[in-house]
Amino acid sequence: MTLRIVIMGVAGCGKSTVGTALGQRLGIRYQDADELHPQTNIEKMRSSIPLTDDDRWPWLDRVAQVLATTAPVIVGCSALRLRYRDRIRAGAGGPVAFVHLTGDKATLAARMAARRGHYMPVSLLDSQLDALEPPSADEALSLNSDQPLSTVVEAIVTWLNDRPAG
Template identity: 65%
Template sequence: MLRIVIMGVSGCGKSSVGEGLALRLGIPYRDGDDLHPADNVAKMRAGLPLTDEDRWPWLDRVAQVLRDQAPVIVGCSALKRVYRDRLRQAGEVRFLHLTGSRDLIAARMAARKGHYMPTTLLDSQFAALEPPGPEEATAIPIDQPLDAIITAAEGACQ
């Protein structure tokens, strides 16, 4: 069963790439933001970074989706290796890491409307990020048009 996690810091394009890839592959996309417990959302809205303890119940929900709804694509930051290990408990998971500079991602975050994650938390996201090596994930640069990013993601899933 195909289980794909589109990962990266907030604002890197997980939702846009996940939705586009889902259309190309003909499988569902689930936004990990929708799986956060209400307390996590409230904390982020208040500009407070999540702790590992905050993230465990959320990661368990993401893993359950990967396990029970495959084939599926999930957008999930998966910032630390231990988080990715937790997600792998769902079975074989393919990670696609959307990479970009802090400035590019901050500009994208500032331009988006209606999202609860404030730009002020971007530094905490980069601080928590343990970039996966090539043996763990396929890195996809986001400094290119969305269609090119989706094409690269599709190629990584072949």
């Protein structure tokens, strides 16, 4: 099976940290979906304006294209709503394993505040939490990212190995 993994969750949950570490563990590439946003989306977020679905569709299509054309790959993408995940799955060219990272709001906000040079302000965390439709256990593995990084990565590897092919 060709791995197409999406590390999902709200800002500050650890998508980049976990995705990079998981990529190193599995020997596959990590792609941050933040790098796939059109400049108009980045400017909206930088101005503390939440994105609309219409803003997100082209971005989600770019995420799906990365999954379809560069697998095996891990992509860090918020994928907050079921319809966003469905859009990604529809364009991915094969099965997608979603890993949902969670954390308490104070930790998420502290992580966001500590980032340097990122366009996503802490002021948008509430809009992300409001938009989040947590995936069911059948749709994704959900993990609290407040655990040690090695614990999170090994839990994902175990889950991937235990999943049925396809």
